[in-house]
Amino acid sequence: MSSGQLQIAVFCSGNGSNLEALLRAEKKGTLKARIAIVVSDNPECYALERARLHRKQVLLFIPKHYNSRQAYEEMIVRNLKEKKIGLIVLAGFMRILTPYFVRAFKGRMLNIHPSMLPAFKGAHAIRDAFEAGAAATGATVHFVTDDLDAGPVILQKAVKRLKSDKLDDLEKRIHAVEHQIYPKAVRLYAEGKVIARRA
Numbered sequence: 001m002s003s004g005q006l007q008i009a010v011f012c013s014g015n016g017s018n019l020e021a022l023l024r025a026e027k028k029g030t031l032k033a034r035i036a037i038v039v040s041d042n043p044e045c046y047a048l049e050r051a052r053l054h055r056k057q058v059l060l061f062i063p064k065h066y067n068s069r070q071a072y073e074e075m076i077v078r079n080l081k082e083k084k085i086g087l088i089v090l091a092g093f094m095r096i097l098t099p100y101f102v103r104a105f106k107g108r109m110l111n112i113h114p115s116m117l118p119a120f121k122g123a124h125a126i127r128d129a130f131e132a133g134a135a136a137t138g139a140t141v142h143f144v145t146d147d148l149d150a151g152p153v154i155l156q157k158a159v160k161r162l163k164s165d166k167l168d169d170l171e172k173r174i175h176a177v178e179h180q181i182y183p184k185a186v187r188l189y190a191e192g193k194v195i196a197r198r199a
């Protein structure tokens with residue numbers, strides 16, 4: 001394969017706009033890592049189209065083809081280890097990974113979440129912040145641990161809520177911030193400037 005460069009796997013289930021931001025950063029040479037594969041659980045997702053347009057290898061793991069969650073995750077881990085993946089980047093992957101999987105990539109798995117963690121954890125963070133009338137929310141890149149949306153934070157950026165904002169407007173500005181901070185966080189990791197806190 002390559003050159004000593006960090007090999008990463010980006011996991012997606014949906015639109016893949018964060019994948020796109022990472023792919024563009026890789027192309028520009030600012031990611032300092034190589035996106036070796038794109039992993040998905042959803043054959044219909046637009047992220048896969050983006051991966052194909054950038055000529056990236058795609059691995060599709062369809063949960064219903066496996067007898068158990070354990071078998072599913074073991075297959076993914078085996079594949080990633082064979083491909084010498086050094087970092088997993090979760091980018092809208094809609095499955096919660098078990099402690100087995102998290103252990104297999106301990107300190108080597110990142111996630112992006114659309115809030116200023118620890119505020120607004122969970123699957124509807126933007127809507128929850130909007131409905132709570134929060135004056136500001138944002139986006140966070142963090143290491144993945146067993147506790148959902150609670151691993152050590154690498155980068156965060158706040159997004160102010162404007163008076164005129166509809167949910168959609170706030171969503172767009174948060175996504176734009178995600179697309180800035182995720183490639184930066186991956187680069188920090190690739191350059192050895194950030195490591196997971198030891199337990």
Ligand code: GRF
Nearest residue numbers: 015016017018092112113114
């Ligand atoms: C992002 O808002 C991210 O924070 C969350 O899932 C969304 C994925 O969006 N984890 P996309 O598929 O990257 O466009």
